[in-house]
Amino acid sequence: MRGGVRVERQLRRLRWKLTAMFTAVTVGCLLTLAAVTATLDRRAEERALDADLSTRTAAVALTACFDPAVGRITVDDDSADSLVLGRPYLVVVVDWSRDPAGAVVYPARAPLGPPDLGALRGLRPRVGPGDRPVLTDLAGPSGGWRAAVVAVPGEGPVNAGMVVLVGDPAPVREANAELTRRLLTGCVVLAQLAAVGGYWLARFSMRPVVQALTRQEQFLAEAAHELRTPLAALLLVARGGLAHPARRVDAMRDTVRLADRLGHLVTSLLTRARLQAGTQRVDLVSMRLDQLVEQVVEDLPGADAVAVRAAPTVVAGDPDLLAQAVRNLTENALRHGRPAAGAAPVEVTVRDGLVEVRDHGPGPHRVGHGSAGTGIGLSIVRWVAELHGGEFMLVEAPDGGALATLRLPGAAARPTRA
Known part of the structure; x- marks a missing residue:
């Protein structure tokens, strides 16, 4: 009885260990999948933001040109405003012939706050000839911004200024953070389901082991029951033959009969054991x-x-x-x-x-x-x-x-x- 209880405890511990291992592996896979999904989503949103900034910057640059008659850059105000209307963007047109403090910002009420003029001056070395926007990070009063910069040609080989379209990536980060929270919530729910499923899976997979141990205990109990009586009878006959010499011949006959019976019994035990083990x-x-x-x-x-x-x-x-x-x-x-x-x-x-x-x-x-x-x-x-x-x-x-x-x-x- 104690052996059966001990085996049952060991099986119960093994079942919980298998459940814990299954749950841990599942949680690890879910967290990895969630991290990969969140990373891919963030990168996709960042690429979408960069593509939108580049497209709109090129469109604004088409409305900006250097006017030699007035000696400065002129911009179609309505076009510049319409390109950033309803979006967390602002357009900054910087004319090198003027003080950067006189930079024109569209829309007039910038949703991102006034740009850092020092940061704008630092963008000048990055702007080269051509109409292809250059993407870069820009410091702003509310955090890091994303900027697309394109040069405005002037007279001769020198650029007259630049058009900077600044976008706030905060909505992208917030959307990605919300996705991450939802993924983690889903991981928690799936981890709980995995724990329950792992427990029942471990219990179901261990059923053959439990059945085999049950058959083994039953076999040992039956074997002990079957062998006890003939062995006791054999011992009794042998002692009787030793105690009474006149009955030794009969005792020998009984001993042979009991030994033959034990031989058949052992053969039956071995046959059953081989059948259960699958070796027969x-x-x-x-x-x-x-x-x-x-x-x-x-x-x-x-x-x-x-x-x-x-x-x-x-x-x-x-x-x-x-x-x-x-x-x-x-x-x-x-x-x-x-x-x-x-x-x-x-x-x-x-x-x-x-x-x-x-x-x-x-x-x-x-x-x-x-x-x-x-x-x-x-x-x-x-x-x-x-x-x-x-x-x-x-x-x-x-x-x-x-x-x-x-x-x-x-x-x-x-x-x-x-």
Whole structure:
């Protein structure tokens, strides 16, 4: 009992460890996916902002030109205002012939606040000839800005000034932060679902282990029960022979009989263990079932107390396993059967893929209660039947006793009684 409790605790700890590992791996994957998604979204939004700034800066630059008559840059005010209307942008037109303090800002009420004139002067070395905007970062009073700069040609090779379109990336950052929060919320929910799913997955995947351990404990309990009685009887017979020299011959006979019984019992135990472990191969061959049953019964001690009625029957099966099953059924019937008046204690019938073993004992409801030598043997028979795709049944005969039926594929669905 203590061993079973200890194993159950170990299995419970293992189940929780598997659940924790599954949840940790899932959370790691979810966080990685969330981080990659947020990063890709931020980069995509930043590229979209840069593309919009470049397009609008080029459009504003088309409305700005150097007028030699007045010696300064002129801009179509309506066009400049309309290009930034409703957006967190501002246009700054800087004329090098004038003090940067006189830079023109569109719209007049800039949504981003006044630009840093020192920062504007620092952009001059970055502006080269041509009409392609240059993207750069720009310091502003409310944080970092993104700017697109394009030169305004003047007379000769020297630029007359520049057009700067400034955009605030704060909305992009806020949208990305909101996406990140939603992704993290989803990760938390999915992590909880993963923990629940991992627990049930671990429980389901460990079910074969639990079943194997249960079968092992059952096997050990049955083996101890099966071996205890014959070993005790063997010890009692041996001590009796030592204590009474006149009974040594009888004691030796009983010792041989008990040793033979133990040998068959150990063989049954090993067969069942191999079947459960999957190391026992099932080699199906075409064979005469009636001849196999007759040979098995003939080799049994007490075969004269068994009546065999066999019709020619061909089945596909493993001769060794089927012989073991028939031997277990017959030995069990001989051990627990009670002879009826004028009838053989055990009747074995073979027909249509059926092996029926009938005894006249107390019936199947009494077998195994207070008697040794039945649990392992009958469980072997059931395993053999399942391995052959057949069926094993143990029922009470109509007029008393037990009726054991081993049905192999191709046999009648309903067992017949001898």
